[in-house]
Amino acid sequence: MERDVDVAVLGATGVTGRRVAAYLASRARDTNSRWAAAGRDPEKVRRVLSEAGAHEAEVMTVDITRPQSLREMAERARVVLNLVGPYAPVGREVVAACVDAGAHYADISGEMQFIRRVITEFDDAARSAGVKVVQPAGFESLPPDLLVRALAEKLKERFQQPLGEVEVEARIKPPPGIPRPSDGMSGGTSQTLIAALLDDDAAVAADPAALTADGARAEQIRRLSPIGLRPRRGSDGSVIAPMIPAAFINPAVMQRSAELSGDPPMRYREGTALRAAGARRAPSLALAGILAGQQAVMRRWAHGSPAARRRRARVMSVVMPESGFGPRPDRLENWTWSMTANARTTAGHPVVGRVSGSGHVGYLATARMLGETGLLLAEDGATPPAGGCLTPSLALGTANLDRFTPAGLLFEVD
Numbered sequence: 001m002e003r004d005v006d007v008a009v010l011g012a013t014g015v016t017g018r019r020v021a022a023y024l025a026s027r028a029r030d031t032n033s034r035w036a037a038a039g040r041d042p043e044k045v046r047r048v049l050s051e052a053g054a055h056e057a058e059v060m061t062v063d064i065t066r067p068q069s070l071r072e073m074a075e076r077a078r079v080v081l082n083l084v085g086p087y088a089p090v091g092r093e094v095v096a097a098c099v100d101a102g103a104h105y106a107d108i109s110g111e112m113q114f115i116r117r118v119i120t121e122f123d124d125a126a127r128s129a130g131v132k133v134v135q136p137a138g139f140e141s142l143p144p145d146l147l148v149r150a151l152a153e154k155l156k157e158r159f160q161q162p163l164g165e166v167e168v169e170a171r172i173k174p175p176p177g178i179p180r181p182s183d184g185m186s187g188g189t190s191q192t193l194i195a196a197l198l199d200d201d202a203a204v205a206a207d208p209a210a211l212t213a214d215g216a217r218a219e220q221i222r223r224l225s226p227i228g229l230r231p232r233r234g235s236d237g238s239v240i241a242p243m244i245p246a247a248f249i250n251p252a253v254m255q256r257s258a259e260l261s262g263d264p265p266m267r268y269r270e271g272t273a274l275r276a277a278g279a280r281r282a283p284s285l286a287l288a289g290i291l292a293g294q295q296a297v298m299r300r301w302a303h304g305s306p307a308a309r310r311r312r313a314r315v316m317s318v319v320m321p322e323s324g325f326g327p328r329p330d331r332l333e334n335w336t337w338s339m340t341a342n343a344r345t346t347a348g349h350p351v352v353g354r355v356s357g358s359g360h361v362g363y364l365a366t367a368r369m370l371g372e373t374g375l376l377l378a379e380d381g382a383t384p385p386a387g388g389c390l391t392p393s394l395a396l397g398t399a400n401l402d403r404f405t406p407a408g409l410l411f412e413v414d
Contacts, residue, residue: 003078003103005036006378007371010062010073010094011083012037013048015326016108016138019367020081024374025054027406031375038062038073064090067097074101078378081370082107086195088114092121095133099126104377106395108138108366110249111192112210113201119211119389127388134395137373138366140246141253142392143355143409144168144270144339146401149257149393150413151343151353161345163258165267168250168341169234170243172272172361175334183327189245189362190320193298197313202302206248208268211256221255221265228269229296231288235342239281240271241288242295245362247271257391264346332364351414358408368407376403 007024011017024035038060039045045059060076062069064084074080074097082094087109098105099122109115115135126133136142152163174183196205204210208227209218227247234240243250247270254268272291274284301312338356359365376382376396384397401411 003076004034005058005077006033007035007079007081007374008038008060008073008077008103009035009081009083009374010038010064011085013039013041013044014083016363016367016370017083018048018052019332019364020083020371020374021049021054021057022052023368023371023407025049025052025057027371027375028056030406031379033375033378034058035374036060036077040064064094067093070094070097071101074098074103077103079104079106079374081374083370085109085111086192087111088195088199092118095122099129099131099133102129102131104132104134106132106134106137106370106373106377108140108370109136110140110246111196111199111205112207112248112252113196113199113204115389116201116204116210119213123389127386130385130387132377132383132387132395133389134373134377134392135389136249136253137370137392139361139369140249142369142373143357144250144341145253145257145391145393146396146398146404147339147341147353147355147411147413148254148268148343149261150398150401150411151341151351152258152261152263153398154413155343155345155349155351158351159345159347159349161347161349162263163266164344164346164348166254166269166341166343167235168268168270168339169238169240169273170270170337170339172244172337173335175331177331180328180331183331183360190316191322194313194316194320197298197301197309197316200306202304202309205302206299208251209255210252212252212259214259217259217265224265225251225255225267225269227251229292229299231285231292232271234271234273235340236273238273238275239284239288241274241291242272243270244272244291246298247295248299253391257393260390260394327360327363332360333358335360335365337361337365353411353413355409355411357410365408369404369409372404372407376400 036058
């Protein structure tokens with residue numbers, strides 16, 4: 001089927017969506033790509049495009065509650081980037097339209113219940129159609145997934161052995177100035193947490209084997225690689241807190257990448273490294289304890305009864321920010337971050353890798369990653385031919401790591 005649009009951005013007026021639009025506006029000229037911004041209110045979409053300097057983009061009128069408008073978008077686009085969250089209530093129809101119309105799909109969902117249901121329902125159909133459904137393709141979980149898979153391939157090439165264990169330490173440096181509440185969580189993120197708590201499969205969110213199809217393998221993963229939240233000492237003496245914004249996303253993605261690659265389960269640990277030199281150690285320990293406590297509470301709540309989860313969700317809806325709340329534009333730049341992965345084969349051979357980036361991890365960096373993912377998927381022959389519900393590393397392949405340089409990412413494998 002002929003496509004007159006390479007990448008369609010659904011939800012281009014949201015906090016992250018408008019950053020994706022701005023990125024595509026700058027990259028489309030370099031890649032000669034045709035892209036469109038889609039939303040329910042075309043005038044609002046045009047206003048956002050004007051603010052982003054993206055006057056050349058086409059505007060599509062798409063209502064996510066109208067399957068026919070989703071179908072029309074998917075029939076015209078090679079790739080659909082979905083920024084309309086929370087995903088569980090409305091995302092299924094977007095995936096269905098893309099798989100049915102033969103358009104690749106990617107989003108930034110950290111909702112493991114939603115991703116698991118998408119795999120169950122659409123993996124076979126997407127594979128048969130040669131369609132890639134890529135989740136999640138933002139800060140969670142694109143950088144660590146690409147990095148860990150590159151390390152796995154390096155070790156297989158050198159030692160003919162699979163990964164046995166991986167430890168990822170993330171370091172995030174905010175811009176100068178007094179931190180603001182909106183630096184850490186947008187209204188969209190808070191609404192996603194509430195939706196996940198209300199989901200019938202809420203307990204799935206904290207399962208490291210949430211995306212593993214084989215039951216026996218899933219049990220092996222839970223025994224070998226449980227998700228730990230307790231603060232610990234890092235390789236350089238720093239304090240390791242749980243991964244932010246959540247410790248329950250990357251582990252399941254890493255294990256699915258290993259499963260689809262034909263590798264055995266691995267022991268996977270990750271966390272956020274906090275500076276702990278001298279007098280800073282006590283504050284770092286305190287912050288790590290707070291972050292661990294918050295995530296432990298969310299995990300415990302996810303295992304509660306439906307009635308208890310509804311009560312807690314009501315409390316969260318009162319105290320947490322509403323949709324539309326997000327970081328100020330002047331707080332998106334001047335962030336730097338990195339992830340270092342220390343890995344070993346099953347026989348103990350070591351390898352180290354690192355990915356570094358810039359921009360606010362949840363919004364600016366994530367938007368750039370998703371935008372570049374869309375451009376890669378739209379380019380003939382740029383990614384592996386396999387279709388299905390795939391992790392970023394298996395959808396994009398590790399041969400394309402340098403393509404993320406314009407998005408501010410630099411990968412290094414030693």
